[in-house]
Amino acid sequence: MDMPVLSLRNLTVDIPTRHGTLRPVDDVSWDIAAGEILGVVGESGAGKSMTGNAVIGLLDPPAHISAGEVLLEGERIDNYTLAQMRRVRGKRIGMVFQDPLTSLNPLLTIGEQLSETILRHLDVSRSEADARAIQGLDEVGIPSARNRMGAYPHEFSGGMRQRVVIALALCAEPTLLIADEPTTALDVSVQAQIIALLKRLCRERGMAAMLVTHDMGVIAETADRVAVMYAGRLAEIGPVSQIVGQPRHPYTDGLMASTPAASAGQARLRQIPGAMPRLNRMPDGCAFHPRCPRAQDKCRVNPGPKVGTADERAACWFPIEQDEAAA
Amino acid sequence: MSNLPDATRQGVEPLDRMEPAEVVQPSRWRSIWDADVTWSFRHSPVAVVAAVVTLAMILSAIFAPWIATTNPFDPASLNLMNGFSRPGVPNAFTGESFWLGTDDQGRDVWSTILYGLRISLFVGFMAVLFALVLGVLLGLLAGYVGGWVETIIMRVADVQLTFPSILVALLIFGVARGVIPIEYRDQMAIWVLIVAIGLSDWVQFARVVRGATLVEKNKEYVQAARLIGRKPGAIMLKHILPNVLSPVLVIATISLALAIIAEATLSFLGVGAPPTQPSLGTLIRIGQDFLFSGEWWILFFPALTLLALALSVNLLGDWLRDALNPRLR
Amino acid sequence: MSLVSVQNLTRVFDVSKPWLNRVIERLPKRMLTAVSDVSFEIPARTTYALVGESGSGKSTIGKMVVGLLRPTEGHVEIEGVDLVTETDAAVIDRIRSDIQMIFQDPFASLNPRWRVRDIIVEPVAARGGDTVGLAEKLLTQVGLSPDDAGKYPHQFSGGQRQRICVARALASEPKLIVCDEPTSALDVSVQAQVLNLMSDLKDEHGLTYLFISHDLTVVRHMADTIGVLYLGRLVEEAAPGDLFTKPAHPYTAMLIEAAPRLDAFGREVEPPEGEIPDPTDPPSGCAFHPRCPLATEICSVERPRLEAFGSGRVACHHAGEIALKGAA
Numbered sequence: 001m002d003m004p005v006l007s008l009r010n011l012t013v014d015i016p017t018r019h020g021t022l023r024p025v026d027d028v029s030w031d032i033a034a035g036e037i038l039g040v041v042g043e044s045g046a047g048k049s050m051t052g053n054a055v056i057g058l059l060d061p062p063a064h065i066s067a068g069e070v071l072l073e074g075e076r077i078d079n080y081t082l083a084q085m086r087r088v089r090g091k092r093i094g095m096v097f098q099d100p101l102t103s104l105n106p107l108l109t110i111g112e113q114l115s116e117t118i119l120r121h122l123d124v125s126r127s128e129a130d131a132r133a134i135q136g137l138d139e140v141g142i143p144s145a146r147n148r149m150g151a152y153p154h155e156f157s158g159g160m161r162q163r164v165v166i167a168l169a170l171c172a173e174p175t176l177l178i179a180d181e182p183t184t185a186l187d188v189s190v191q192a193q194i195i196a197l198l199k200r201l202c203r204e205r206g207m208a209a210m211l212v213t214h215d216m217g218v219i220a221e222t223a224d225r226v227a228v229m230y231a232g233r234l235a236e237i238g239p240v241s242q243i244v245g246q247p248r249h250p251y252t253d254g255l256m257a258s259t260p261a262a263s264a265g266q267a268r269l270r271q272i273p274g275a276m277p278r279l280n281r282m283p284d285g286c287a288f289h290p291r292c293p294r295a296q297d298k299c300r301v302n303p304g305p306k307v308g309t310a311d312e313r314a315a316c317w318f319p320i321e322q323d324e325a326a327a
Numbered sequence: 328m329s330n331l332p333d334a335t336r337q338g339v340e341p342l343d344r345m346e347p348a349e350v351v352q353p354s355r356w357r358s359i360w361d362a363d364v365t366w367s368f369r370h371s372p373v374a375v376v377a378a379v380v381t382l383a384m385i386l387s388a389i390f391a392p393w394i395a396t397t398n399p400f401d402p403a404s405l406n407l408m409n410g411f412s413r414p415g416v417p418n419a420f421t422g423e424s425f426w427l428g429t430d431d432q433g434r435d436v437w438s439t440i441l442y443g444l445r446i447s448l449f450v451g452f453m454a455v456l457f458a459l460v461l462g463v464l465l466g467l468l469a470g471y472v473g474g475w476v477e478t479i480i481m482r483v484a485d486v487q488l489t490f491p492s493i494l495v496a497l498l499i500f501g502v503a504r505g506v507i508p509i510e511y512r513d514q515m516a517i518w519v520l521i522v523a524i525g526l527s528d529w530v531q532f533a534r535v536v537r538g539a540t541l542v543e544k545n546k547e548y549v550q551a552a553r554l555i556g557r558k559p560g561a562i563m564l565k566h567i568l569p570n571v572l573s574p575v576l577v578i579a580t581i582s583l584a585l586a587i588i589a590e591a592t593l594s595f596l597g598v599g600a601p602p603t604q605p606s607l608g609t610l611i612r613i614g615q616d617f618l619f620s621g622e623w624w625i626l627f628f629p630a631l632t633l634l635a636l637a638l639s640v641n642l643l644g645d646w647l648r649d650a651l652n653p654r655l656r
Numbered sequence: 657m658s659l660v661s662v663q664n665l666t667r668v669f670d671v672s673k674p675w676l677n678r679v680i681e682r683l684p685k686r687m688l689t690a691v692s693d694v695s696f697e698i699p700a701r702t703t704y705a706l707v708g709e710s711g712s713g714k715s716t717i718g719k720m721v722v723g724l725l726r727p728t729e730g731h732v733e734i735e736g737v738d739l740v741t742e743t744d745a746a747v748i749d750r751i752r753s754d755i756q757m758i759f760q761d762p763f764a765s766l767n768p769r770w771r772v773r774d775i776i777v778e779p780v781a782a783r784g785g786d787t788v789g790l791a792e793k794l795l796t797q798v799g800l801s802p803d804d805a806g807k808y809p810h811q812f813s814g815g816q817r818q819r820i821c822v823a824r825a826l827a828s829e830p831k832l833i834v835c836d837e838p839t840s841a842l843d844v845s846v847q848a849q850v851l852n853l854m855s856d857l858k859d860e861h862g863l864t865y866l867f868i869s870h871d872l873t874v875v876r877h878m879a880d881t882i883g884v885l886y887l888g889r890l891v892e893e894a895a896p897g898d899l900f901t902k903p904a905h906p907y908t909a910m911l912i913e914a915a916p917r918l919d920a921f922g923r924e925v926e927p928p929e930g931e932i933p934d935p936t937d938p939p940s941g942c943a944f945h946p947r948c949p950l951a952t953e954i955c956s957v958e959r960p961r962l963e964a965f966g967s968g969r970v971a972c973h974h975a976g977e978i979a980l981k982g983a984a
Contacts, residue, residue, distance in 0.1 A: 018366065043843035044814075159931050187709035188870065192914035193927040216844065217873075217916025244918055258848035261873040261918050268855065269877065271848035275813045547765035548775075554722055555779040555828070556752045569769035 003074050004031035005176050005208035006055065010068035011078075013047075013054050015279075017062075022279040024050045024063070026232040027306075034175070035206040037199070039223025039240065041216060041255070043276055047232035048212045052178050054078075055210070056093055057085040073175060091121040094169030098181040100161035103168065104153040110137075110164050111149030114171050121172035136167040140197060159190035163197065170201060177202065177209040183218060195222050216259050220244050228252045231276055231287035234307055236314040246322055249314035251288045286316070294318045367650040374646035380639040384632075388444040395438035396425075400603065409433030414624050428624040430613065436624060439610055440632050446606035447633070450520050451587040457525030458586075459579055462532025467563045467571075469533065470540025481537065484530040492527035492585075493592055499523040500598050513601045520599050524589050531578055539571035573651050580644035584637045591633055607633045658697035659832055659864045660704075660721065664730035667691040667716050671936065688936045690716045692888040693730070695962075698881075700831070703858070703865040705879035707872060707911070711935045712885035714868045718834045721866055722757050734832065753783065756825035760837035762817035766809040772820055773805035779828040794823040798853060815846035822853060826861065834866045839874060851878060872915045876900055881968075884908050887935055887943040894968030901980075904970040906948045909978045926981070942973065950974040 013025035025047045032038045042048045053059050055070050057080065070078040077088055089095065097103055105113055114133035118124065124132070130149070137145035140163040153161060162182065169177060179198065183191040199222055202209050211222055219226055219240070226243040228236045228251065236249040247253040257270035274291040277283055286304050289295040296318065304315030313319075368374050387394055397404045412418040414428040414436075427436040465484075469477040487495060503519040504512070543549060544567060552562050587607075593599035594608025602609060607629050614626030672678055672685045691713040698704040706714040719725040721732050723739045731738045737751050756779070759765040766775055776794055777787040792802035798819040809817060818838065825833050835854070839847040851874065857863060869875050875882055876896045884892040884905065892905040903909040910928045930947040933939055939946050945955035954973050962971040970976075 043845065157931050187932065188872070188911055189709065189914045189928040190931055191916070195916070196927045214843065215916065217918055220918045221916045255844055256918065258845045259873065259918060260848075260851070260871075260877040268852050269848040271852055272845040273849075275815055275846060276843075547759035547761055548767040550724055550759065551757065551765060551824070552778065553724060554752075554755070554757055555782055556749070557778075557782055561782075566767055570767070 002034065004033050004071075005073055006032040006210065007071040007074075008051070008055070008068065009071065011051065011054060011065065011070060012067040013050055013059065013063055014066040015063045019280060023282075024232050024279060025054060027068070028229070028232075028234050029068075029306075030227055030234070030237055032176070032208040032210060034208055035202065036225065037202055037209045037211055037223045039219035039226045040210060040212045040229060041214065041219050041226060042229035043214060043255075045231075045276055045279070046229040048214075048229050049180055050232075051229070052180050052210060052212050056089055056095060056178060057082075058089075087121075090117060090169075090174070091172045092174050092176065094172070094174040094177045096162070096165050096169050096177065096179040096182045098184050100158065100165045100185075101153065103165045104161065106153055109150050109152055110156075110168075111151075114149075114168060117168060118171050132171065133167075136171045137164070139170075139201070140164070140167045141193075142167070159186055159193060162186065162190075162194055166194075166197065166201070170205075170207075173205070175207060177207055178212070179209060180212045181214070182211070184213065184215070191218070198222065216244075216256065217261065228255070231282065232279070233287060233303070234315060235288065235304075236316075237307055238313040242313070246320075247314075248319035248321075249288075249316045250292050250294050250320065252314070253320055254291075294320075364650050368646070371646055371650075373642055377639040377642040377646070380635060381643060384444060384636050384639075385448060387441055388448045391438075391441040391445050395435070395441045397435050397438050399434040399439045399442060406433050411622055414628075427628050428622075430622075430625045431617065436628050439605065440607070440629055443605050443607045443610045443629060444632060444636070446517065446600050446604055447587055447590055447608070447636070450517060450524070450590045450600070450606065451583050453521045454524035454528065454586040454590070455579055455582045457521060458528035458582060459532055459575065461525065462529035463536050463568070463571075463575060465529070466533035466536025467540055467567060470537040471544050471559065471563050471567065477537070480533065484533055487527075487530055492524075493589060495527035496523040496589060496593060497596075497598065499526055500593065504598075513603055516599070516601045517604060520590060520593060523593070524586050527589070528582055528586060531582070532575060535574050535578060536571050539574060540567055543567045543570050577644060577648045577651060580640060580647055584640040584644065587633070587640070588637050607636075659700040659735060660698040660866065661733040661736075662697070662717070662721065662730070663695050663733070665691055665694045665717065665720060665727050665732065666729040667713070667720060667725065668728045686936050689938075690888055690935070691720070691727075694885075694888075694890050695730075696883055696890065696893065698832075698864055698866060700864050701858075701862050702880040703867055703878050705867040705869065705875040705882045706885055707869055707875050707882060708885035709870060709911075709932055711887065711932050713888040714870075714885050715836055716888075717885075718757070718836045718866060718868045721832075722755050722834050723752070724757075749783065753779070753828040754831045756828065756830040756833045758818070758821050758825050758833060758835045758838045761841055762814050762821060763841075765821050766817055768809055770808075771805070772807055772809065772812075775809070775820065776805070776824045776827055779824065783828075785828075790827060791823070794826055795820075797826065797857070798823045799849075813846075814842055815849060818842060818846075818850050819853065822850070822857070826857065829861070830863070832864045832866065834868070836868045837870065838867075840869065840871060847874070854878070872900075872911060884911070887932065887938050889943065889971065890962055890969075891944070891972070892968065892970045893962075894966070894970075898967055902966070902976075903978065903980065904965050904968070904976045905944075905972045906950050906974070906978045907944050909980055910947070913981055942971075950977055 008028055008030050011025060011028045012023065015022040015024060028051055030038065040048045040051065054065055065078050069076055072088065072092060080088065111133055114136060115129040118129040118132050119126070134145050134149060137148065142148055142160060142163055153164070156164060182198070183194050186194060195218060198209065201207065213219060223240050225238065226240050227234060228243065228249065230251050236243060236247065236252045243252060244256060247256055254270065254272040258272060260269060272291050277287060283290055285301045286299045289299040292299065298317050304317060307313060307315045392398065406421060408420045409418050409423055409429050410431050410433040412425045412429040415424065415426050417424045425435050425437065429435055465480050469480040500519060500523045507515050549562060549566055552566050590599055590606060591608030591611065594606050595612045597612065600606040600609050610629035611626060611633065614629060617625045667690050669688045669690055670685065671688045673683060694717060696704065706717060708714045716725065720727050726740060731740060734751050734755060737747055739748060739751060742748050773791040776791040780787050780790060791805045795802055795804055800816060800819055809820070812820065839850050842850060858865060867875065867878050879896055882894060882896055882899050883890050884907065886907050892899070892903065892908045899908060900912060903912060914928050928947065933943065933946065941956045941958055942960050945951040948955065960971045960973045962969050965975045
């Protein structure tokens with residue numbers, strides 16, 4: 001197998017506070033291969049956005065990577081200086097966030113922003129940069145791209161703005177795209193457009209992507225593989241069809257079953273009792289055990305088996321077996 | 328599109344699990360005095376020292392009649408022979424010793440400072456209270472009602488802001504002087520001072536409260552209260568007011584220092600507290616006459632007290648602003 | 657008889673720039689018609705859902721139904737009473753206590769300075785009713801502990817706060833609860849808890865819901881009747897069974913197809929064309945015609961009327977001609 005584009009090795013993020021150290025990301029490992037979309041799902045506070053921010057070196061102090069490694073194409077980047085990291089961001093890692101307005105400078109035309117980014121990261125002439133910018137806008141489906149180069153961000157609708165952000169993220173031809181809730185602020189019809197766009201661009205460019213979202217439907221339609229996070233830890237990781245179709249971790253199972261779409265026509269939705277623990281009140285053992293129907297004594301003491309690199313998909317001592325699910 | 332009334336805010340991802348909020352049994356104190364604030368207080372030596380100094384001054388002002396060696400305004404207790412005693416040196420005529428010295432009339436400077444502190448603090452607190460009540464009410468009204476009510480209140484505030492507040496106070500003081508009959512002047516002087524300083528200071532309260540009210544009134548808990556038919560007055564006072572108070576607290580503290588200085592300035596200019604009820608400012612004005620004839624202590628100790636008081640209160644306000652600021656919504 | 661009757665409801669917002677700017681820049685007034693000529697009925701003890709994307713006017717309708725906004729035209733009758741024109745204070749008070757609302761943001765809808773007990777009983781206390789033990793009883797009903805009454809909102813998670821909102825909505829024993837995106841700020845597993853709770857309470861208390869959401873899957877689960885809104889107009893109304901299998905309006909079909917599905921790994925959807933037009937300047941005729949695959953000449957000229965179609969109603973010149981791509 002080729003070298004993965006992004007490898008996380010036991011990535012751990014700590015936030016020291018005066019009440020003790022919080023651990024929003026705990027021992028997370030995974031690989032993303034070229035051309036692969038890894039969907040990262042979890043509920044709010046599961047650590048999925050924090051993981052993305054750790055990869056691109058944008059953790060807000062006092063949060064910091066306290067253990068583990070981030071490897072971009074085999075090269076360790078978690079110990080890069082701020083200046084080195086700035087060259088990585090935009091050039092080798094493209095980023096798309098939830099709110100397109102925060103990623104765009106309201107005072108510059110989108111043409112200026114695109115050309116600037118291209119000139120900063122690639123060794124091309126000014127006119128070449130402009131040409132590439134137009135080509136980039138074209139590629140993300142902005143109609144009459146040449147004429148819109150002089151437009152300001154506020155002159156675009158929400159969906160078009162997100163397209164511009166994607167063009168901006170991709171203009172320096174990065175090998176990895178990190179998209180954090182890219183469609184959450186958009187309407188359903190526009191969301192479908194953006195998802196289709198992201199999928200097409202990843203396929204065409206052979207780019208690896210990490211898609212962070214809370215929306216199971218978006219993940220199911222977009223991702224090749226899925227990582228399910230719970231309370232900062234990786235609960236389960238595997239191919240999308242298996243995660244959605246035959247979940248092994250009881251949390252994944254509960255998450256899938258509680259979406260209204262899954263139980264269409266039933267009077268009641270399946271629900272997981274309780275809520276995710278706060279970071280400062282983490283239970284011992286498996287973080288999910290207080291809500292888990294399968295929990296036994298072992299789960300209250302030992303965190304689940306490690307996942308991400310070994311064969312085991314789910315961090316669970318008593319995973320759901322396939323014959324069980326069928327019954 | 329952004330001004331659509333029902334633009335859906337999806338993806339509201341609360342970070343409440345990130346906060347290290349301890350789940351303690353709720354106490355009455357917790358609602359007012361958030362644990363984070365007390366922590367920040369304990370870890371700020373400047374704030375602790377400022378608070379101790381301020382508290383000591385307030386207490387000595389309250390208990391002045393018991394702490395002071397004499398009542399400097401009771402003519403019976405004065406001995407003119409004690410005039411101009413140097414600090415800590417026994418008087419040449421009477422042999423009495425005053426550790427901060429005496430003034431020309433033989434009044435003990437230590438005692439006059441304690442009594443002066445009383446007037447200064449009383450005027451300061453009352454003026455801030457007056458400005459606070461007025462400013463908060465007008466700010467709430469402007470923010471919640473809006474329309475022409477808001478326009479009038481805020482334009483008046485803007486106009487007043489273009490004048491230095493000491494000028495406004497002088498103006499109000501001058502007008503009051505003309506209106507009040509001469510026999511009541513000394514009696515009313517303190518109250519005129521309070522109103523003058525308070526009126527010159529309400530604007531910042533009103534502006535801050537209006538801004539906070541504009542934010543709060545669109546929150547859904549206010550809509551929920553409107554829905555069940557609560558009257559606007561009840562919504563403003565019971566729902567919105569408690570949620571806009573933390574910035575008000577900061578401004579009130581900083582205003583207190585400013586009000587004390589304003590009072591001292593007015594009294595120094597001779598338009599403030601009368602010599603029968605001297606404040607720190609009056610004492611400084613009196614002391615000034617003797618500075619160049621060598622009796623420095625009559626000016627120095629009241630001035631030092633004023634400086635220490637204003638500085639401590641101001642530092643306290645600065646700390647409070649920093650401690651509450653990240654949490655201001 | 658219907659509990660709620662909405663007739664020809666219209667709401668226009670003035671979104672012009674301030675007067676002085678308008679005069680200097682010689683701009684005309686800009687009006688935004690957020691809701692236009694919407695009529696529907698909600699029979700007692702049923703759930704009527706309004707779905708639509710941003711700018712569809714769904715929340716504005718909700719606010720007019722509960723009386724937080726006045727209609728520009730048309731009226732809302734609850735139990736035959738129009739709160740805008742009714743003058744008898746006793747009647748107004750009775751109807752008011754029959755209406756409650758649950759909001760989207762569980763963090764903004766509870767006063768952070770109030771104890772949970774005071775928050776829950778406010779609808780009753782404001783009318784001088786008896787509140788002894790009420791908060792504790794309601795907290796138990798929504799699945800929280802009676803001890804929680806003495807706590808403050810910040811001590812609860814998002815899902816628990818939404819339960820407190822539900823408890824407050826129940827306090828005055830209302831007949832109608834308007835739910836404005838009640839679960840869109842919640843996580844999936846918590847959303848399921850809250851939706852189940854709302855279903856249970858509906859049966860126990862004989863409640864009627866007006867359920868406002870952008871999420872088709874949630875609406876399908878909760879509603880007895882669904883009204884689909886596009887740019888302030890009702891374009892289709894039907895029972896969920898019919899709506900999701902045989903949508904009659906092309907916009908409804910587009911929404912259903914665009915919604916991501918769990919069972920469709922790697923589904924290659926043909927994404928819908930275009931975006932929602934500027935509501936201050938809506939297209940002529942049928943507002944959907946620029947994005948509609950079925951649009952013909954008449955669609956850009958004449959606005960279709962909302963007419964009975966099958967078991968529901970639809971406003972389309974080509975009603976029923978659309979077919980879903982792929983089975984729903």
